[in-house]
Amino acid sequence: AQSVTQLGSHVSVSEGALVLLRCNYSSSVPPYLFWYVQYPNQGLQLLLKYTTGATLVKGINGFEAEFKKSETSFHLTKPSAHMSDAAEYFCAVGSGYSTLTFGKGTMLLVSP
Amino acid sequence: DVKVTQSSRYLVKRTGEKVFLECVQDMDHENMFWYRQDPGLGLRLIYFSYDVKMKEKGDIPEGYSVSREKKERFSLILESASTNQTSMYLCASYQGVRRAFFGQGTRLTVV
Numbered sequence: 075a076q077s078v079t080q081l082g083s084h085v086s087v088s089e090g091a092l093v094l095l096r097c098n099y100s101s102s103v104p105p106y107l108f109w110y111v112q113y114p115n116q117g118l119q120l121l122l123k124y125t126t127g128a129t130l131v132k133g134i135n136g137f138e139a140e141f142k143k144s145e146t147s148f149h150l151t152k153p154s155a156h157m158s159d160a161a162e163y164f165c166a167v168g169s170g171y172s173t174l175t176f177g178k179g180t181m182l183l184v185s186p
Numbered sequence: 187d188v189k190v191t192q193s194s195r196y197l198v199k200r201t202g203e204k205v206f207l208e209c210v211q212d213m214d215h216e217n218m219f220w221y222r223q224d225p226g227l228g229l230r231l232i233y234f235s236y237d238v239k240m241k242e243k244g245d246i247p248e249g250y251s252v253s254r255e256k257k258e259r260f261s262l263i264l265e266s267a268s269t270n271q272t273s274m275y276l277c278a279s280y281q282g283v284r285r286a287f288f289g290q291g292t293r294l295t296v297v
Contacts, residue, residue: 106283118288168283178228
């Protein structure tokens with residue numbers, strides 16, 4: 075069984091500030107972890123993923139995430155927010171050929 | 187460029203109608219999925235298929251059925267649409283979760 079918890083349905087930051095979106099997971103097997111972004115009226119776009127190897131993963135648009143097994147976490151960060159980062163972000167967990175299980179999403183709001 | 191194509195971006199249907207949502211992928215993937223997306227609930231798996239004519243229930247299959255007659259096409263069927271099925275529907279195709287591809291979504295409104 076697998077599940078994802080995203081803390082905070084909405085996160086507000088100022089432009090230039092640090093972005094931190096939290097994700098904790100539960101999985102009975104070694105997980106693959108993902109962050110997806112969805113812009114208004116668009117489908118899902120993969121930001122980054124952890125499968126094996128290095129626990130700090132870099133993705134597109136300056137985002138990165140760190141897999142911490144001891145904390146069962148995969149938080150998403152970006153050092154400096156940009157207005158164009160405003161979107162909804164989904165954390166997801168899967169393994170091998172299982173299905174993907176998604177969190178409830180976090181809406182990132184960026185103010186000037 | 188790999189693609190998952192959903193036949194409609196927006197649909198408006200009446201209560202009680204039979205509704206078909208179509209999804210086509212061009213990657214020769216065996217696995218296809220239908221998710222429903224609602225505010226505050228994230229994406230929830232409705233049905234998936236591991237092969238032609240194969241189907242498996244996801245987390246919320248009630249009120250839905252699916253059809254997979256060809257490898258590239260996976261249809262979601264609402265036998266009798268209800269207002270609580272108003273939602274965004276996303277189709278996905280993947281051969282393993284590491285490389286999942288999503289369609290643009292179909293926003294269905296049932297009136």
